Amino acid sequence: MKRNRNGEIWDFEHEIAVAGNRQVILGVDGGTTSTVCICMPILPFSNPLPDPLPVLARAVAGCSNHNSVGETAARETLEQVMADALSKSGFNRSAVQAVCLAVSGVNHPTDEQRILDWLRDIFPTHVKLYVQNDAVAALASGTMGKLHGCVLIAGTGTIAYGFTEDGREARAAGAGPILGDWGSGYGIAAQALAAVIRAHDGRGPQTLLTSSILHALGLCSPDELIGWTYADPSWARIAALVPVIVSCAEAGDEEANRILQYSVEELALSVKAVVQRLGLCGIDGNASFPLVMVGGVLEANKRWDIGKEVVNCISRDYPGALLIRPKVEPAVGAALSGWNFLMKETNREGCKE
Amino acid sequence: MKRNRNGEIWDFEHEIAVAGNRQVILGVDGGTTSTVCICMPILPFSNPLPDPLPVLARAVAGCSNHNSVGETAARETLEQVMADALSKSGFNRSAVQAVCLAVSGVNHPTDEQRILDWLRDIFPTHVKLYVQNDAVAALASGTMGKLHGCVLIAGTGTIAYGFTEDGREARAAGAGPILGDWGSGYGIAAQALAAVIRAHDGRGPQTLLTSSILHALGLCSPDELIGWTYADPSWARIAALVPVIVSCAEAGDEEANRILQYSVEELALSVKAVVQRLGLCGIDGNASFPLVMVGGVLEANKRWDIGKEVVNCISRDYPGALLIRPKVEPAVGAALSGWNFLMKETNREGCKE
Numbered sequence: 001m002k003r004n005r006n007g008e009i010w011d012f013e014h015e016i017a018v019a020g021n022r023q024v025i026l027g028v029d030g031g032t033t034s035t036v037c038i039c040m041p042i043l044p045f046s047n048p049l050p051d052p053l054p055v056l057a058r059a060v061a062g063c064s065n066h067n068s069v070g071e072t073a074a075r076e077t078l079e080q081v082m083a084d085a086l087s088k089s090g091f092n093r094s095a096v097q098a099v100c101l102a103v104s105g106v107n108h109p110t111d112e113q114r115i116l117d118w119l120r121d122i123f124p125t126h127v128k129l130y131v132q133n134d135a136v137a138a139l140a141s142g143t144m145g146k147l148h149g150c151v152l153i154a155g156t157g158t159i160a161y162g163f164t165e166d167g168r169e170a171r172a173a174g175a176g177p178i179l180g181d182w183g184s185g186y187g188i189a190a191q192a193l194a195a196v197i198r199a200h201d202g203r204g205p206q207t208l209l210t211s212s213i214l215h216a217l218g219l220c221s222p223d224e225l226i227g228w229t230y231a232d233p234s235w236a237r238i239a240a241l242v243p244v245i246v247s248c249a250e251a252g253d254e255e256a257n258r259i260l261q262y263s264v265e266e267l268a269l270s271v272k273a274v275v276q277r278l279g280l281c282g283i284d285g286n287a288s289f290p291l292v293m294v295g296g297v298l299e300a301n302k303r304w305d306i307g308k309e310v311v312n313c314i315s316r317d318y319p320g321a322l323l324i325r326p327k328v329e330p331a332v333g334a335a336l337s338g339w340n341f342l343m344k345e346t347n348r349e350g351c352k353e
Numbered sequence: 354m355k356r357n358r359n360g361e362i363w364d365f366e367h368e369i370a371v372a373g374n375r376q377v378i379l380g381v382d383g384g385t386t387s388t389v390c391i392c393m394p395i396l397p398f399s400n401p402l403p404d405p406l407p408v409l410a411r412a413v414a415g416c417s418n419h420n421s422v423g424e425t426a427a428r429e430t431l432e433q434v435m436a437d438a439l440s441k442s443g444f445n446r447s448a449v450q451a452v453c454l455a456v457s458g459v460n461h462p463t464d465e466q467r468i469l470d471w472l473r474d475i476f477p478t479h480v481k482l483y484v485q486n487d488a489v490a491a492l493a494s495g496t497m498g499k500l501h502g503c504v505l506i507a508g509t510g511t512i513a514y515g516f517t518e519d520g521r522e523a524r525a526a527g528a529g530p531i532l533g534d535w536g537s538g539y540g541i542a543a544q545a546l547a548a549v550i551r552a553h554d555g556r557g558p559q560t561l562l563t564s565s566i567l568h569a570l571g572l573c574s575p576d577e578l579i580g581w582t583y584a585d586p587s588w589a590r591i592a593a594l595v596p597v598i599v600s601c602a603e604a605g606d607e608e609a610n611r612i613l614q615y616s617v618e619e620l621a622l623s624v625k626a627v628v629q630r631l632g633l634c635g636i637d638g639n640a641s642f643p644l645v646m647v648g649g650v651l652e653a654n655k656r657w658d659i660g661k662e663v664v665n666c667i668s669r670d671y672p673g674a675l676l677i678r679p680k681v682e683p684a685v686g687a688a689l690s691g692w693n694f695l696m697k698e699t700n701r702e703g704c705k706e
Contacts, residue, residue: 067583108576172554175579177531178586180547194533201525202626223461226528230420233531273555 009083013092023097024056024089025342026082027335029137030064030103032156033236035077036331037061037085042097042339049144053332056091059084065105075118078103082122098128100338102137102330107174130341135161135174137330137337142292144328145336149290150274150321152267152310154297156239158184160270162278170277172270177235183266185239185297188259192245193229193238195255196222207255208248216244242297249304257304263297264306268313271321281318288320299325362429362436366445376450377409377442378695379435380688382490383417383456385509386589388430389684390414390438395450395692402497406685409444412437418458428471431456435475451481453691455490455683460527483694488514488527490683490690495645497681498689502643503627503674505620505663507650509592511537513623515631523630525623530588536619538592538650541612545598546582546591548608549575560608561601569597595650602657610657616650617659621666624674634671641673647683 023042028035039057043050061081066074078101086092099119106112112131119129139151139161147169150162158181159174173181181187196213198204200222210222217228229238248256271291275281280289291314293299298307314321326333376395381388392410396403414434419427431454439445452472459465465484472482492504492514500522503515511534512527526534534540549566551557553575563575570581582591601609624644628634633642644667651660667674679686 067580107579108574170554172556173550175547175550176583178543178546178582178591179550179579180544190531191533193531194528197526197528197532201523201623202630203525203622221461226460226532227420227464229531230529238531269556270554277555 009079010093012083012087016087016090016092022091022095024086024091024095025097025335025338026085026099027137027331027333027338028078028082028099028101028103029134029330029334030074030078030101031134032063032065032068032104035061035064035081036329037081038329038331038335039085039089039091040332040335040339042342049336053328055332057085057088058331059088064103066111067105071114074103074105078115079122093123093127096123096127098130098338098342099123100130100132100137100334100341102132102134102334102337104134106131106133128338128342128345130338132334132337133159133161133171133174134330135159135171137334138294138326139163139292139333140337140340141326141328141330141333142294142324143290143333145333145340147337147340149292149324150271150278150280151292151294152271152298153295154184154267154293154306155295156185156236157181158187158267158270158295158297160267160274162274162280164278164280168278170274172273173266183263183270183297185242185295186235187266188245188263188297189238189241191259191262192241192248192256193225195259196225199255205255208251208253209245209256212244212248213241216241243300243302246300246302246304246306250302260304260306261309264309264313267298267306267310271310271314272317275314275318275321281320285318286320288322289318290324291321292324292326294326294330362432363446365436365440369440369443369445375444375448377439377444377448378450378688378691379438379452380490380684380686380691381431381435381452381454381456382487382683382687383427383431383454384487385416385418385421385457388414388417388434389682390434391682391684391688392438392442392444393685393688393692395695402689406681406689408685410438410441411684412441417456419464420458424467427456427458431468432475446476446480449476449480451483451691451695452476453483453485453490453687453694455485455487455687455690457487459484459486481691481695481698483691485687485690486512486514486524486527487683488512488524489516490687491647491679492516492645492686493690493693494647494679494681494683494686495677496643496686498686498693500690500693502645502677503624503631503633504645504647505624505651506648507537507620507646507659508648509538509589510534511540511620511623511648511650513620513627515627515633517631517633521631523627525626526619536616536623536650538595538648539588540619541598541616541650542591542594544612544615545594545601545609546578548612549578552608558608561604561606562598562609565597565601566594569594596653596655599653599655599657599659603655613657613659614662617662617666620650620659620663624663624667625670628667628671628674634673638671639673641675642671643677644674645677645679647679652678
C-alpha cells in the first residue's frame with residue numbers, strides 16, 4: 001500500500017483486524033448534491049442476482065463535483081465517504097478488490113486520469129480502479145451492473161449516456177445550461193421564466209405561467225423576477241419550478257405546453273443521438289436495447305407525463321427500446337458495474353494463462 | 354446640506370472656494386464594466402446645442418451595478434465618481450443643481466427609490482435627483498437629452514428602452530441570459546457554443562463554428578468547452594466570441610447564419626415591442642421617431658452587419674424609425690437628460706406662479 005495521504009481519514013483501520021480473505025468492492029455515486037458510497041461483498045453472483053442485494057454498508061457525504069467545489073474538496077469528500085463505508089462494514093483497505101467511482105463533472109479523459117492518479121495513492125496496486133461519469137452509475141442501476149444500453153437522466157441537469165456490449169461508449173448533452181441542456185429541469189424552468197418576462201414586456205403571448213410562477217415565488221410583478229433570478233442563480237433553485245410549469249400545461253396553457261413539448265423533443269434527441277452513434281438499434285433500427293430513465297423530470301408521474309412522452313418519442317424511431325426504471329440506487333449500480341469490470345478482467349486474464 | 358456620509362470622499366470640498374452663482378449638473382452612466390460621471394455647466398442651451406459641448410470634467414470608476422458588486426460597493430463607486438468629477442471641475446456640492454444617475458441594474462421602482470434615498474443624504478434638498486436605468490443615458494446620448502424615441506443596446510447584454518414625448522416609458526429584454534436575452538452578444542455566443550456541443554455529440558449538424566471557436570480559445574476538443582465555460586462563466590468573456598461567429602457566418606456556415614439571423618429577429622422584436630406599447634409609430638404605423646442604436650453587437654461594421662439587418666427588420670414594420678448613432682458618450686446623455694428634466698420642472702414651476 002502506498003503512502004497514507006490522510007492519516008485521520010483512515011485512522012479507523014488500526015482497530016480492524018485483517019478480515020481473512022473476504023473481499024469487497026466499493027461503488028461511489030458522486031453527484032452535485034450528494035455523494036453515496038456502497039460497500040458490497042464479492043460473491044459468486046448468480047443470474048438473477050440475489051434480492052435483496054448483500055449491501056454491507058452505505059455512507060453519505062456532500063458534493064463531489066470538482067467543477068462546483070474545487071479539486072481538493074471533491075477529493076476529500078470522495079476519500080472520506082469511501083473510508084466511512086469501509087469502516088461501517090468492518091473492513092480495511094486490504095479487503096478491497098475494486099473501486100468504481102462514478103462522479104459528476106468527469107467530462108474528459110484528463111478528468112478521469114486526475115482522479116485515477118490520486119485514487120492510486122489511496123489503494124494498494126492490485127486494487128482495480130474504474131472512474132466514470134456519474135451517468136454510468138445510473139445506467140448500471142437499471143441494468144444491474146451490465147454496461148449496455150442507454151441511460152437518460154433528467155433532473156436539474158440532463159445527460160444521455162450509452163454503452164455497446166463490446167464497450168464503446170457515447171454521450172449527449174450533460175454540458176449544463178450555458179451549453180444548451182434545454183431539456184433539463186433547469187432548462188424548462190428558465191424558458192418559463194423567460195416566457196413570463198416576454199409576456200410582460202410585449203415580446204410574447206400572455207400566459208398562465210405569470211400568475212403561477214409569481215405566486216409560487218411570493219413576488220408581485222415580473223420585474224421582480226430579475227432580482228430573484230440573479231440573487232442566487234443556483235440551477236437547482238430554478239429547476240424547482242418545474243412542477244408549477246407542469247400544472248400550467250395541464251391547465252391548458254399554450255406557452256407551458258410548448259416548453260414541455262420542446263423539452264420532450266430535446267430529451268428524446270439526446271437518447272437518439274447516443275443510440276444512433278453506437279448503433280444500439282441494430283442495422284434495421286429494430287434491435288432491442290435497455291433504456292434506463294431516471295431523474296425528477298422523468299418521474300413526475302403527473303397527468304402531463306414528460307417521461308412517458310419521451311419514451312413514446314424514442315419508441316417511434318426505435319421500437320426496440322426497453323424501458324427500465326431502476327429499483328436500486330446509482331451507488332449500487334456503480335458497485336455492480338465495478339464487479340462486472342472485475343469479472344471481465346479476471347476472465348481475460350484467465351484466458352491468457 | 355445633510356450629514357456628510359463619507360468624510361474622505363468629500364474632503365476636497367474644504368479646499369474649494371464657493372464659486373459664486375455658477376451652477377453645474379452631474380450625469381452618470383453606471384454600467385457593469387465601468388462608471389463614468391460628467392460635470393457640465395448649466396448654460397442657456399441653444400438649439401442646436403453648442404458643439405463641442407462644454408464638458409467641465411469627466412471621471413471614471415468601476416462597476417456600479419448593485420446586482421454584480423452588492424449595494425455598498427455600488428453606492429461607494431457612484432459617490433466617488435461624482436466627487437471626482439466635481440473635484441476635477443473645481444466645484445463643490447453647493448454648485449450642483451441636478452444629478453442624473455443612469456445605472457444598470459435599475460429594473461424596479463424599489464431599485465430607483467433605494468438609490469434616491471442615499472443620494473438625498475449626499476446632496477442638499479434643492480438639488481433635483483433623477484435615477485434611471487442606464488439605457489436612458491444611451492437614448493439621451495443619441496437624442497441630445499430629449500427623452501423621446503427608442504434605444505436598442507446590444508453588447509454583452511441587450512435592452513430596448515423607449516419614451517413618448519409626454520413621458521410614458523417602456524422597456525423590453527434587459528433581463529439577462531437566464532431570462533432569455535438571446536439577441537445579446539452573450540446570447541449569440543452561448544448558442545454558438547451549444548451548437549459546437551450538439552455537433553460533437555450528434556444532436557446537431559456539423560459546423561465551422563467547431564474549429565473556429567476551439568482555435569480562438571486554444572482548445573483541442575469540444576469536450577474541453579465544458580470546463581472552459583464553467584471555469585469562469587462571466588458574460589463578457591463568453592460574449593467576446595461574437596466576432597468568431599460573425600466570421601463563420603460570412604464564410605457561409607449555416608449554423609452561424611441561423612444564430613445571427615435569430616439574434617436579428619430577437620433584437621428587432623425588443624424594439625417593436627417597445628414601439629408598439631408606446632405607440633411611437635402613431636396610429637397608422639408610419640409616424641417618425643428616433644431609433645438610437647448602440648453596443649458592440651450593432652456596431653461591428655462587418656460584411657455580416659447585425660445592426661443593419663436589425664434596422665431593416667424594424668423599418669419593414671415601422672418605416673418612420675429614424676436611425677441615430679450617438680456622437681457623445683452615455684454619461685453626456687445622462688447630463689443632458691438631467692438638464693432636460695430640470696428645464697421641464699422649472700417651466701412647470703414657472704407656470705404655477
